[in-house]
Amino acid sequence: MESESQDPNTPRNLGTERTEPVRSRWTPKPEQILILESIFNSGMVNPPKDETVRIRKLLEKFGSVGDANVFYWFQNRRSRSRRRQRQIQASLAGEQQAQATAGGGGGGGGGAIQYQSGFMVNSPCLGLSPSSCYVGSSSSSSSSSCGLVENGSVVDDLFCYSGQMGIPEIEQNSSMVSILGGSDASNLQYQFGNCMAMPELFADATLPVVQI
Amino acid sequence: MESESQDPNTPRNLGTERTEPVRSRWTPKPEQILILESIFNSGMVNPPKDETVRIRKLLEKFGSVGDANVFYWFQNRRSRSRRRQRQIQASLAGEQQAQATAGGGGGGGGGAIQYQSGFMVNSPCLGLSPSSCYVGSSSSSSSSSCGLVENGSVVDDLFCYSGQMGIPEIEQNSSMVSILGGSDASNLQYQFGNCMAMPELFADATLPVVQI
DNA sequence: GCAAATTAATGATTTATTCAAG
């Protein structure tokens, strides 16, 4: 009720408008990206809702996040990973025009992404269960309730994924390096989140309430 | 660790699975469809979140619904409306192969769908605001808190959309007729909603909590 | 060094497609 919210105008910017709601977006912290990447690389590329909540709670130790942000992240991650894979395939096909079925070994090439749209046991290593899920925050973290230690080697432990990972997909280049380099968990610039209209994202579907 | 024998496949059911949660889906009541159609036809083809909640609350007077159901309904409605439009266009183009720009009047043809990705003032007639939004439930409604009367003519009033509608799109054929024919608001077969894993649909995004 | 301008990366939204219940 009381839906007398602010002026429902300005779907996008009008250019000369200054009363923009300035819909700001979540900016994941380096540690959060680490966690997300590790989960994704561990094979859980499409976590179900309950797992997403768990992931969100874990990420919240490093800055405020919403479930939707986590969901979006995985969705985008999946999509872009797939697209990159396709582009690689296309460029290879275009490059070697007619040299198909070159029986290269299993190591380097592109691996097919294995979805698991329904469920998944758990992330093998980072697991989200109270196992050894430690993230190294480089300096002056408050050591909150979750056991987060600052260390460099545990970051590698984060990526252990118990031997077999879901997606090979060699792409440590993008952000991981800079993360491990210049991480500083002190700046908590928390956005405010006006989220005027996100059409997706609803909590209840398929009748959570019965309501006779 | 426990990755062996947990075949990460089964994106959907394997068919032979018996421990299926049996994801049952929402079955909108005729009155609910009426409301939804009227809102859609009134021009609000993509209601923002708060409007969706309002719509859901209105629909709940006729049976249990979730916000996600409402969102899905509009999404599918938009999509299929557009597809039908396209098919009509395609068939027309294929039929009259080269007779383009036949200056026919404004009445019949296909109108372009006008999205409103961000907001919308309100539904003109049905409005969801406590205006004259009455839906005719054919018999023995409980006349709950919202002023819902049973009447045949108000159904036409429901579709009034105050003079100018958003999408002409002649398609009263599909469901509206059967609705007005065999409506009976008494059967409240409420589903249970197990919703094992709906990856979309989350309530919070863009940092609802601050949580320093 | 710094800030405006430009580009790249990516979070969020919408559309198209697919699957499956009824």
Add this chain to the structure above:
DNA sequence: CTTGAATAAATCATTAATTTGC
């Protein structure tokens, strides 16, 4: 076959990198 649900693809829009001129 219709249509609710789910997901992938495409697109939009904002934030971070970066370049550029001073």
